[in-house]
Amino acid sequence: MIYDVIVVGSGFSAIAVVCNLVEHLSDTASVAVIGDDPGFGRGTAYRTELHLHRLNVPASRMSLFPERPLEFVKWLEGHERSLQGSDFASRNDYGLYLRDTLAGLLRKRDGRCRVDFVKAKATGCVERYTSTLGFQLSNGDEIAGRHVVLCLGVGNAGLPAQPFGTAAAGRSRIIKNPWRLSWLRRVAPMDRVCILGSGLTMIDQVLALRAHGHRGVIDVLSRRGLIPLDHLRTQVAPLKIDTQTLPAKISAILKFLREQARDAEDWRCVMDGLRPVTQDLWKQLTLPERSRFLRHALPWWNIHRHRVAPDVFESFISLVRAGTVRVQAGFLKSIEMQGADGIVAKYRMRALREIAEIRAAWLVNCTGMERAGIDHSPLLNEMMRLGLIAQDPLRLGIQVNDRSEVQFTTETERARLFCVGALTAGQFWEITAVPDIRIQAKAVAEEIGRSQESIC
Numbered sequence: 468m469i470y471d472v473i474v475v476g477s478g479f480s481a482i483a484v485v486c487n488l489v490e491h492l493s494d495t496a497s498v499a500v501i502g503d504d505p506g507f508g509r510g511t512a513y514r515t516e517l518h519l520h521r522l523n524v525p526a527s528r529m530s531l532f533p534e535r536p537l538e539f540v541k542w543l544e545g546h547e548r549s550l551q552g553s554d555f556a557s558r559n560d561y562g563l564y565l566r567d568t569l570a571g572l573l574r575k576r577d578g579r580c581r582v583d584f585v586k587a588k589a590t591g592c593v594e595r596y597t598s599t600l601g602f603q604l605s606n607g608d609e610i611a612g613r614h615v616v617l618c619l620g621v622g623n624a625g626l627p628a629q630p631f632g633t634a635a636a637g638r639s640r641i642i643k644n645p646w647r648l649s650w651l652r653r654v655a656p657m658d659r660v661c662i663l664g665s666g667l668t669m670i671d672q673v674l675a676l677r678a679h680g681h682r683g684v685i686d687v688l689s690r691r692g693l694i695p696l697d698h699l700r701t702q703v704a705p706l707k708i709d710t711q712t713l714p715a716k717i718s719a720i721l722k723f724l725r726e727q728a729r730d731a732e733d734w735r736c737v738m739d740g741l742r743p744v745t746q747d748l749w750k751q752l753t754l755p756e757r758s759r760f761l762r763h764a765l766p767w768w769n770i771h772r773h774r775v776a777p778d779v780f781e782s783f784i785s786l787v788r789a790g791t792v793r794v795q796a797g798f799l800k801s802i803e804m805q806g807a808d809g810i811v812a813k814y815r816m817r818a819l820r821e822i823a824e825i826r827a828a829w830l831v832n833c834t835g836m837e838r839a840g841i842d843h844s845p846l847l848n849e850m851m852r853l854g855l856i857a858q859d860p861l862r863l864g865i866q867v868n869d870r871s872e873v874q875f876t877t878e879t880e881r882a883r884l885f886c887v888g889a890l891t892a893g894q895f896w897e898i899t900a901v902p903d904i905r906i907q908a909k910a911v912a913e914e915i916g917r918s919q920e921s922i923c
C-alpha cells in the first residue's frame with residue numbers, strides 16, 4: 468500500500484507529528500507510523516518508570532500543542548497530581564499524558580485520517596515509484612509513502628575509547644546504553660561505579676542507582692567536569708532580547724550576554740530570554756561563527772540552558788558534598804579490563820600532564836545522545852549513500868531548510884521528505900526539547916496538510 472504519510476520513529480517527535488497530522492489531514496488521508504519501541508511516543512526520555520526521573524522543563528511548557536499550552540497541566544490536575552504549572556512533573560507521568568492524548572485523538576473515528584502503526588524498524592530505503600519513498604522493514608515487509616517524516620532521535624554516542632584486556636567476562640559490566648535500566652538490578656550496593664560524561668543523563672543514572680539501593684562511590688569523568696545547573700524554585704522574568712541588535716561575532720555576543728547576566732536579578736533571566744530567539748540567533752550566525760560557538764562555548768551553553776529541577780539538583784549535589792559522587796575533569800585515554808569485575812579507566816587530568824586512573828566494577832557511558840549525528844543510524848547512512856539526505860556542514864545531523872524539509876539535489880520528482888527533532892540541529896540549533904520540537908512538528912504537519920490539499 469502507498470500511504471500519504473510515513474512517520475519513522477516512536478519517540479516524542481513521532482507522537483507530536485502524528486497528533487498534529489490527525490488534526491490537519493482530511494479523513495481520506497492515510498498515515499503509517501514505523502517504530503519498534505514498546506510504548507509508542509515515550510522514546511528514551513519518557514519511558515522511565517522511576518518517579519524521581521523528573522522533567523527538566525516546568526509543566527506549563529510541556530503541552531504537546533503550543534496553541535494549547537496548559538493541556539499537560541490540566542492532565543495533571545485531572546489525574547490528581549498535586550502539581551502546579553511551575554513544577555517539574557515526573558517523566559513517567561509525561562509519558563502517560565502523551566499516551567492518553569494520542570489515544571483520545573485516535574478514538575474519534577469521524578472525520579479523521581487513517582493511522583496504522585507498524586511495529587518494526589525501518590532497515591532500508593528504496594525509490595520504487597515516482598513521487599514515493601519506500602522503506603524496507605525488519606519484519607520483511609516494505610511500505611511506501613508520498614510524504615515521509617524522519618523522527619529518529621540522535622541515538623547513543625559510542626564509547627570514547629575501546630576497552631581492551633583479557634577479561635572478556637567483565638565486558639557485560641560496561642554499560643553502553645544506560646537507558647536499558649535493567650543493568651541497575653545487577654549492581655551490588657557497594658560496587659564502585661565509573662560514569663563517563665557529566666550531563667543530564669549522568670544525573671539520572673546517579674539517582675537511579677541510589678533508588679536501587681546503591682551506596683558506593685561513583686566517579687564521574689568528563690572533559691571539563693561541568694555539571695548541569697539548576698532551575699530556581701521561583702521563576703524569574705526572562706530578559707527581552709532583540710536579536711537584530713546583537714553583534715555578528717559569537718565572542719561579542721557572549722560578552723554582551725555575560726554583561727547582561729551580571730546586571731540581571733539572576734543569570735537565568737538571560738538564558739530564559741534567549742529561549743524564544745535562539746533559533747533566530749543561530750540562523751543569523753555565519754557558518755564559521757556557529758562552528759566557533761560549538762568549539763568554545765558548547766559545554767557552558769549546555770549546563771546553563773538545559774537545567775535540572777531544583778530538588779533533583781539538591782539530591783545530586785548532596786551526594787557530591789558527601790563525597791559519594793566525585794566529579795573529575797580529564798580526557799579518557801583507555802579502558803582496561805582487569806579480571807571479571809575490574810575496569811580501569813585511565814585519563815589525563817585537565818590542564819595537567821598527569822595520568823590518573825579510576826578503578827570500578829561498572830563503567831557507564833553517559834557521554835550523551837545529544838550530538839551523535841547521523842552516524843548511529845544504519846538507515847540514515849543508507850539514505851545518505853543513496854543521495855536522499857545530506858549531512859549539515861557542522862555534522863550535527865541532516866541538512867534541512869526552514870520548513871524542516873530535506874532538499875534533494877536532483878531534479879527528479881520525489882516524495883517530500885521531512886525531518887523532526889534533534890537531527891535538524893544544523894538548521895535550528897535548539898531543537899532537542901519539547902517546547903521547540905512541538906512547534907516544528909505542528910509546522911511540518913501543516914505543511915503536509917497543505918501539500919495533501921493541493922493533490923486532492
Ligand SMILES: Cc1cc2nc3c(=O)[nH]c(=O)nc-3n(C[C@H](O)[C@H](O)[C@H](O)COP(=O)(O)OP(=O)(O)OC[C@H]3O[C@@H](n4cnc5c(N)ncnc54)[C@H](O)[C@@H]3O)c2cc1C
Nearest residue numbers: 476477478479480510511512522523589619620888900901
Ligand atoms: C533522559 C532524557 C530526558 C529528557 N527530558 C526532557 C524534559 O524534561 N523536557 C524536554 O523538553 N525535553 C527533554 N528531553 C529531550 C528529549 O530528547 C525530547 O523531548 C524528545 O524525547 C526527543 O524525541 P525524539 O522522538 O526526537 O527522539 P527519541 O526519543 O530518541 O526517539 C527516536 C525514536 O526513533 C526510533 N528509531 C530509530 N531508528 C529507527 C528506525 N530505523 N526505524 C524505526 N524507528 C527508529 C527509536 O527507537 C526511538 O524510539 C529529554 C531527553 C532525554 C534523553
